[in-house]
Amino acid sequence: MVAGSVVSVGDKIMLCRRAIEPRRGYWTLPAGFMELNETPEEGAMREAWEEACAKIAIDALLAVYSVPRISQVQLIYRATLAEPGFSAGPESLEVELFDWAGIPWDELAFPSVKWALNEYKSRLGQTIFAPGVNPPGMVGDRF
């Protein structure tokens, strides 16, 4: 079980460049395996803190993605910064804000990062919506 978030800062989105395998050097959302005795929201907040030194405020459940090949379910939330400031944590080479046109689409770490970003974009301005799922026929890959 993976928990993560699309964190927006103004009209930009926070991405982390992975310092660890798999997909070292590629860009991802702050996300990772849930630990024992935490809720998914707590997991997403902890991951944002560990990977981007960011204190986030969760707003909505953006998507539930499945990667059945590796028995993984990803709960991806929509969030903003609860406090100003962020920086690379130990698992990130760098953390940057991107406007939509600047997102490094060809250097995203996993398919579900792209899905979550598109889901985020499609939900801009919406407060009540059903969380997204895998695009039709897509099976995802590990975080």
Added chain:
Amino acid sequence: MVAGSVVSVGDKIMLCRRAIEPRRGYWTLPAGFMELNETPEEGAMREAWEEACAKIAIDALLAVYSVPRISQVQLIYRATLAEPGFSAGPESLEVELFDWAGIPWDELAFPSVKWALNEYKSRLGQTIFAPGVNPPGMVGDRF
């Protein structure tokens, strides 16, 4: 990770009386631990089949409940019968349809069964909504 469903048949809701511990003899939703290499939707469909011999069609993600004490996350879907017919599977003593007033509220197996039923009721007629979460201050209990 638990997947389950609130299955409606007309204006009634399907509940299963548990044949196994914990909470043997109490009423629950068809729900249980996800198996390897399945999606949450597949897990919910499998559980409905195993516990209630019911082929269900999933309509929406009704709720995401957390039970951090036991590191459990529950994805509860809204569903209808995809084919007529149901009966008690090996883990159920009986499977019955209840109208709202007839639900055995004092004999429900777990707090999240009650939460999911109330979420279901509050969403009647709605097709697009954010999934529910634990009621404020409530931490749930195992399925």
